[in-house]
Each structure stands twice: as C-alpha cells, then as structure tokens.
Amino acid sequence: MELGDNRYGKAGIRLVRVDRDGPEHALTDLTVSTTLAGDLAATHLTGDNAGVLPTDTQKNTVYAFARDGVGEIEDFALRLARHFVDSTPTISRARVHIEQHNWDRLGAHSFVRGAGTRTATVSASEDGQWVVSGVSDLVVLNTTDSEFHGFHKDEYTTLAETDDRVLATAVTARWRHTGPTDWALSFTAARAALLGAFAATHSLSLQQTLYEMGRKVLETGETVAEVRLSLPNKHHFLVDLAPFGLDNPGEVFHAADRPYGLIEGAVVKPGAPDPGLAWW
Known part of the structure; x- marks a missing residue:
C-alpha cells in the first residue's frame, strides 16, 4: 500500500472586520478556508506530527493577519497562502479560498445583506501562485x-x-x-x-x-x-x-x-x- 495525494486544513473560518476610521464604518464579512499539502507522509503512516501545522494555528493566523487589515480578498488570500508555504518547512502547497458576503450600506454604520457572494481562491507553491476570482449565488x-x-x-x-x-x-x-x-x-x-x-x-x-x-x-x-x-x-x-x-x-x-x-x-x-x- 502507498499513501496517495493528501491535504488538510481549516474550513469555514468566519471572520468579520469593522474598520472604524472616519464617520462611516466599513464592514468586511468573510468565510475563509485553508488547505495545506506537502511532506506529510509521517503523520499518516506513523502518527509523527512534527511536520503538521495545526488547523487551529491556521485559523489563528487568519485572525492575526486581519488585524492589519483585509483589503481585497485576492490580496488577503495571497498573503496567507505565501505565509503558510514560506514559514512551514514541510508545506510546499497552500490553497486559500475566501467567500466575501455582500453587505449594502444603509447608513454610516448600518448595512443590509446584498446579492451574490464574491469569491477568491489562491494556490501558492514553491514554484509560483495562481489567483481565481469569482462570484456565487x-x-x-x-x-x-x-x-x-x-x-x-x-x-x-x-x-x-x-x-x-x-x-x-x-x-x-x-x-x-x-x-x-x-x-x-x-x-x-x-x-x-x-x-x-x-x-x-x-x-x-x-x-x-x-x-x-x-x-x-x-x-x-x-x-x-x-x-x-x-x-x-x-x-x-x-x-x-x-x-x-x-x-x-x-x-x-x-x-x-x-x-x-x-x-x-x-x-x-x-x-x-x-x-x-x-x-x-
């Protein structure tokens, strides 16, 4: 038996950021999912977790990166994906998928859920990166x-x-x-x-x-x-x-x-x- 293709990550990370600069607040409402792959055979075959970045750490990274601002979701996904590949020795590929839930402004700090969900998916590896933008629903x-x-x-x-x-x-x-x-x-x-x-x-x-x-x-x-x-x-x-x-x-x-x-x-x-x- 041989271990085939495998990956792991944290799905459905709910993140809401409120930017309070100025009289009008800005609202960013995201669902983020991370997926990592690389040299992970040991954890599957022997239970050796030395090369595993916990999924809880991936979740915490999303929140910590949001403290500096989110910006465009493609840029946020690129920051996260490159971080996971560059900072974890066993990880050679990272995929970050983001759904941005649309809120239309009613007032300076009031919003109503809008139509459609903006999406971005970034795949980063040691060789490069790809960005896919989109919309759903x-x-x-x-x-x-x-x-x-x-x-x-x-x-x-x-x-x-x-x-x-x-x-x-x-x-x-x-x-x-x-x-x-x-x-x-x-x-x-x-x-x-x-x-x-x-x-x-x-x-x-x-x-x-x-x-x-x-x-x-x-x-x-x-x-x-x-x-x-x-x-x-x-x-x-x-x-x-x-x-x-x-x-x-x-x-x-x-x-x-x-x-x-x-x-x-x-x-x-x-x-x-x-x-x-x-x-x-």
Missing part, C-alpha cells in the same frame, strides 16, 4: 427573450418546445488570472459583464447564454484567461388554470426548486497558460 431572471426548441427527442421526451419562457439561474462564475491586477476594478467589471450579457442575450438555450456571459468576462481585462460557469436552470412552469375556467396568458408560474437542469462550461482565451491545478 448571483440570482438573475429574464421574464422573456428565452426560447428552447429544436432539441433531440426520443421515446421518453415529454418536454414541449417553446419560443417564450422565463429563464432564471443562480450564477456561480470563476475567472482565472494570469497575473496581478486591480482586483476590485476587475471584479466590478466581470460582475457587470455577467449581468449585462445575461440581460442582453436573446437566449435559444442556457448553454448559449453561458458562453456569452463567459465571453464578455474575458473581454474585461488582459489578465483574465479562463472563465468557468455553473448555471442551474431555475425552472418556471406555466400553471394550468383551465380546471378553474381560467386562461393563463404567460402570467402565472410554478417556481420549481428541483430537479433542475445544470449547465456548466468554460470559456478560454486562445493560448492562455494552463496551471494544471486539480482544485481549479
């Missing part, structure tokens, strides 16, 4: 300009073709950078590109919409090399009101939560370097 809906017809049919097909349907999804998108950039500006541009493409595309399939959204994100910056999207189709079915003596001219729908179609894909710039990382 960004729920969008078009009430028209969506069709689905001409699809393959077999003996089990019951779905009717349509030239007008509600199209809704909860966007999870991640875009890989080839180098440093203005993370805040890049995220704002990418998010706007996703939303703009969804709204502007007359969709013949959710796959077509996925490609247009990814293509628009790639156009936002030179450092964006690849976009991966996961789009669950949040089905809205027209309710049959005929049993009640009523018509339904595309106005009353049942919003079904499951089962749902799941459309996933990547859009890549030609010639973009591939990091070959399993976590991506």
Whole structure:
C-alpha cells in the first residue's frame, strides 16, 4: 500500500472586520478556508506530527493577519497562502479560498445583506501562485427573450418546445488570472459583464447564454484567461388554470426548486497558460 495525494486544513473560518476610521464604518464579512499539502507522509503512516501545522494555528493566523487589515480578498488570500508555504518547512502547497458576503450600506454604520457572494481562491507553491476570482449565488431572471426548441427527442421526451419562457439561474462564475491586477476594478467589471450579457442575450438555450456571459468576462481585462460557469436552470412552469375556467396568458408560474437542469462550461482565451491545478 502507498499513501496517495493528501491535504488538510481549516474550513469555514468566519471572520468579520469593522474598520472604524472616519464617520462611516466599513464592514468586511468573510468565510475563509485553508488547505495545506506537502511532506506529510509521517503523520499518516506513523502518527509523527512534527511536520503538521495545526488547523487551529491556521485559523489563528487568519485572525492575526486581519488585524492589519483585509483589503481585497485576492490580496488577503495571497498573503496567507505565501505565509503558510514560506514559514512551514514541510508545506510546499497552500490553497486559500475566501467567500466575501455582500453587505449594502444603509447608513454610516448600518448595512443590509446584498446579492451574490464574491469569491477568491489562491494556490501558492514553491514554484509560483495562481489567483481565481469569482462570484456565487448571483440570482438573475429574464421574464422573456428565452426560447428552447429544436432539441433531440426520443421515446421518453415529454418536454414541449417553446419560443417564450422565463429563464432564471443562480450564477456561480470563476475567472482565472494570469497575473496581478486591480482586483476590485476587475471584479466590478466581470460582475457587470455577467449581468449585462445575461440581460442582453436573446437566449435559444442556457448553454448559449453561458458562453456569452463567459465571453464578455474575458473581454474585461488582459489578465483574465479562463472563465468557468455553473448555471442551474431555475425552472418556471406555466400553471394550468383551465380546471378553474381560467386562461393563463404567460402570467402565472410554478417556481420549481428541483430537479433542475445544470449547465456548466468554460470559456478560454486562445493560448492562455494552463496551471494544471486539480482544485481549479
């Protein structure tokens, strides 16, 4: 028997930082997960923990680093990942994933939870580092300009073709950078590109919409090399009101939560370097 690929870390570290400089407070709400890998065979095979940085220490490092400020989550993840690789002799690879929960300002020190979650994933090793930015749970809906017809049919097909349907999804998108950039500006541009493409595309399939959204994100910056999207189709079915003596001219729908179609894909710039990382 041989020990295969392995890693360990601290998942779901909840961190809230309040910056109190000036009359308006700033709120940063994060969930951080760390993953470390390297020369860890001894702890698996013999129980020798000399090379293991405890997961509790990883959690404490996240809080200690936040004392100096968080800034953009890509930069915060880079600081943490490089620290774990550079300071722990047995660790050769570190992955830090951060979810930034969105709060919209109501007043100088009042907030309301906003839409979508900004994400960043950094992988650092002795050879280099990669940054992936993203957004998740960004729920969008078009009430028209969506069709689905001409699809393959077999003996089990019951779905009717349509030239007008509600199209809704909860966007999870991640875009890989080839180098440093203005993370805040890049995220704002990418998010706007996703939303703009969804709204502007007359969709013949959710796959077509996925490609247009990814293509628009790639156009936002030179450092964006690849976009991966996961789009669950949040089905809205027209309710049959005929049993009640009523018509339904595309106005009353049942919003079904499951089962749902799941459309996933990547859009890549030609010639973009591939990091070959399993976590991506």
